[in-house]
Amino acid sequence: MxxxxxxxxxxxxxxxxxxxxxxxxxxQGVFLNVVVGCIGSMLGGWLFSFLTGGTQNLRDAPFNPVTLVVAFGGAIVLLGIVNLIRRGQVR
Structure with missing residues (x-):
């Protein structure tokens, strides 16, 4: 827990x-930041495992630097996709 x-x-x-x-x-508010971070972590973990065969997510190793970088990258990709869908362009 x-x-x-x-x-x-x-x-x-x-x-x-x-x-x-x-x-x-x-x-965004606090709630959307948490949602973006958690979904971005899952997305980043999926992309990371697809590219390298390894898995990294926040629930297994929340303080591992690789996990944090993967989650951050996934969150940026997620926000880029949302911006692309919402506005038709990535900022």
Whole structure:
């Protein structure tokens, strides 16, 4: 249970950092930052496992640097896809 709570907290931080990078922070609240961070972590883990064969996600290793980079990259990809769908262009 504690890993789940830590994953939510780390997901929120990663989602917030990704929203700062993608200039969508003003449009999102805390809840959407957590959602973007957690879904981005799953997306990044899937992409990472597809490319390298390894798996990394926030629930298994929330403080592993590789996990954090993979989750951050997945969150940025997710925000880019959302921006592309919503506006027709990536910022």
């Amino acid at each position: 504690i890993n789940f709570i830590i994953a939510l907290i780390m997901g929120g931080i990663i989602g917030w950092l990704a929203s700062k990078v993608m200039n969508t922070d003003a449009q």
